[in-house]
Amino acid sequence: MASAPRRTFLGFDFSTQQLKVIAIDESLEVIYEDNVQFDKDLPEFGTQGGVHAHSDKLVITSPVLMWVKALDVLLEKMKSSGFSFSQVKALSGTGQQHGSVYWREGANAKLKNLSADLPLYEHLKDSFAVSDSPIWMDSSTTQECRHLEESVGGAQQLANITGSRAYERFTGNQIAKIYKQNPAVYVQSERISLVSSFAASLFLGDYAPIDYSDGSGMNFLQIREKVWSQSCLHACAPELEEKLGPVVPSSSVLGSVSLYYVQRYGFSADCKVVAFTGDNPASLAGMRLEEGDIAVSLGTSDTLFLWIQEPTPALEGHIFCNPVDAQAYMALLCFKNGSLMRERIRDECASGSWDEFSKALRSTPVGNNGNLGFYFDVMEITPEAVGIHRFNADNQKVPEFAKEVEIRALIEGQFMAKRIHAEKLGYKIMPRTRILATGGASSNEEILQVLSDVFSASVYTIDTANSACLGCAYRAIHGLQAETGVPFADVVSLGAEPWLAATPNPTADEVYQPILKRYADLEEKVVLRKPSKQ
Ligand SMILES: Nc1ncnc2c1ncn2[C@@H]1O[C@H](COP(=O)(O)OP(=O)(O)O)[C@@H](O)[C@H]1O
Numbered sequence: 001m002a003s004a005p006r007r008t009f010l011g012f013d014f015s016t017q018q019l020k021v022i023a024i025d026e027s028l029e030v031i032y033e034d035n036v037q038f039d040k041d042l043p044e045f046g047t048q049g050g051v052h053a054h055s056d057k058l059v060i061t062s063p064v065l066m067w068v069k070a071l072d073v074l075l076e077k078m079k080s081s082g083f084s085f086s087q088v089k090a091l092s093g094t095g096q097q098h099g100s101v102y103w104r105e106g107a108n109a110k111l112k113n114l115s116a117d118l119p120l121y122e123h124l125k126d127s128f129a130v131s132d133s134p135i136w137m138d139s140s141t142t143q144e145c146r147h148l149e150e151s152v153g154g155a156q157q158l159a160n161i162t163g164s165r166a167y168e169r170f171t172g173n174q175i176a177k178i179y180k181q182n183p184a185v186y187v188q189s190e191r192i193s194l195v196s197s198f199a200a201s202l203f204l205g206d207y208a209p210i211d212y213s214d215g216s217g218m219n220f221l222q223i224r225e226k227v228w229s230q231s232c233l234h235a236c237a238p239e240l241e242e243k244l245g246p247v248v249p250s251s252s253v254l255g256s257v258s259l260y261y262v263q264r265y266g267f268s269a270d271c272k273v274v275a276f277t278g279d280n281p282a283s284l285a286g287m288r289l290e291e292g293d294i295a296v297s298l299g300t301s302d303t304l305f306l307w308i309q310e311p312t313p314a315l316e317g318h319i320f321c322n323p324v325d326a327q328a329y330m331a332l333l334c335f336k337n338g339s340l341m342r343e344r345i346r347d348e349c350a351s352g353s354w355d356e357f358s359k360a361l362r363s364t365p366v367g368n369n370g371n372l373g374f375y376f377d378v379m380e381i382t383p384e385a386v387g388i389h390r391f392n393a394d395n396q397k398v399p400e401f402a403k404e405v406e407i408r409a410l411i412e413g414q415f416m417a418k419r420i421h422a423e424k425l426g427y428k429i430m431p432r433t434r435i436l437a438t439g440g441a442s443s444n445e446e447i448l449q450v451l452s453d454v455f456s457a458s459v460y461t462i463d464t465a466n467s468a469c470l471g472c473a474y475r476a477i478h479g480l481q482a483e484t485g486v487p488f489a490d491v492v493s494l495g496a497e498p499w500l501a502a503t504p505n506p507t508a509d510e511v512y513q514p515i516l517k518r519y520a521d522l523e524e525k526v527v528l529r530k531p532s533k534q
């Protein structure tokens with residue numbers, strides 16, 4: 001008897017530097033993994049690290065057509081490798097958070113009429129009112145942030161409504177800037193998507209709604225009621241609700257893939273598209289985070305996030321709706337100087353080699369003999385500071401460190417900041433706390449050892465660093481069953497358990513306690529003092 005065809009599920013990740021995909025089968029095993037690197041594979045867009053940094057160093061954008069073309073290239077790669085699209089029962093995906101896409105009038109008609117003989121890029125080249133999408137690295141909207149906070153009664157009030165005070169990269173402030181600087185472009189935009197809902201629209205052949213979890217990164221969504229906040233929308237631009245469209249639960253089935261994918265790649269006409277979400281929420285799903293765990297993602301950005309039951313928004317950090325449990329939330333801290341900062345120091349101090357970088361971490365002592373540093377090549381988010389600031393064991397500012405000291409100061413400093421800011425928000429790190437590490441740098445054992453030592457907790461990881469993709473493949477399966485009330489945890493119970501990657505050195509806690517205190521005090525000195533945000 002012929003065996004039943006295998007049912008598979010896809011998860012896509014439109015992240016800062018690349019587009020990635022993972023396919024899993026019903027036993028949740030990864031059967032295919034691939035990516036398109038924006039700088040290397042699509043050099044015609046001239047990006048560095050997937051972005052264009054403008055001359056003022058504040059405006060950071062990515063070409064929206066680069067993301068469209070990346071999908072063409074990725075699907076062609078999958079086709080050439082013999083990937084069986086017909087077995088895909090559902091797909092979902094994710095995007096870097098906060099970035100916005102401005103669809104020009106008439107674009108939806110194009111999306112609905114894609115003919116299979118042309119790549120998406122050819123169909124959609126004239127479909128965007130803004131060709132360079134503002135992304136999460138942008139920090140050019142301080143004025144719009146202050147205006148939004150004032151309009152709703154202050155920063156804490158905005159945080160109470162939307163989960164965050166106003167942040168420069170949050171989509172609402174970016175939209176307000178576009179409306180203010182170029183109202184004609186705003187008027188021409190019939191739909192404004194997040195990167196995640198834009199990507200879902202490509203698969204759906206129709207505008208896809210924004211999901212609750214990624215929608216929480218806009219300064220627009222009332223995270224408790226899960227509706228757009230009219231006062232926030234009105235403070236930013238007119239007729240915004242219509243341009244944003246509806247907001248939906250993150251596990252919603254949006255429909256089936258567009259006929260385009262059936263005819264061009266051989267997808268089944270019944271393959272479902274489950275709402276796309278933000279990359280950090282997707283990682284929470286991929287790592288099967290549980291309450292009490294702390295996730296540390298080491299991608300282009302570094303983030304630290306937790307599963308929480310009750311939202312307690314503060315002036316630092318963010319509360320997002322939870323992507324896999326409609327009653328729960330997640331708390332997140334974002335650090336802009338992540339992998340690109342590590343790469344710069346690797347290039348300067350370790351001849352561009354991660355092996356040499358790791359060797360330096362192995363050869364230097366826990367605590368770095370008291371030397372510590374702040375490494376912010378670009379304006380940091382947590383805390384608001386910029387520049388490189390090195391201090392010796394006597395708290396004296398020094399101009400440089402020996403190469404291997406520099407490498408340890410960078411990594412210890414990055415993790416001390418994470419611990420200090422998480423504790424400031426009231427999150428306790430106990431010896432039994434599990435730290436779940438993910439993202440590109442989580443493949444580096446020595447970096448994970450420093451993470452374990454600084455937090456004095458065990459660090460776990462999963463087999464793929466692409467937890468956001470994996471999480472979306474899981475969410476695709478869950479989406480098919482979510483309406484019947486099946487919990488996400490039941491769907492992923494067969495998935496591989498995170499494995500222990502590092503345990504803290506027994507003396508680490510004793511060494512770091514005084515250094516953590518020094519780091520927090522010195523941070524006060526390097527932080528930029530802004531007018532009160534209250
Ligand atoms: N062995 C390694 N050690 C440290 N960092 C690494 C290593 N391998 C890859 N990386 C980092 O991973 C980053 C990409 O991480 P990834 O999570 O894929 O990013 P994103 O999803 O934001 O595109 C690269 O910029 C690189 O610096």
Ligand SMILES: O=C(CO)[C@@H](O)[C@H](O)COP(=O)(O)O
Pocket residue numbers: 015016017095096097098136169217278279280299300301302303332334
């Ligand atoms: O701004 C944030 C989170 O608030 C970033 O974490 C972006 O979501 C970018 O993600 P990566 O491409 O670095 O994974």
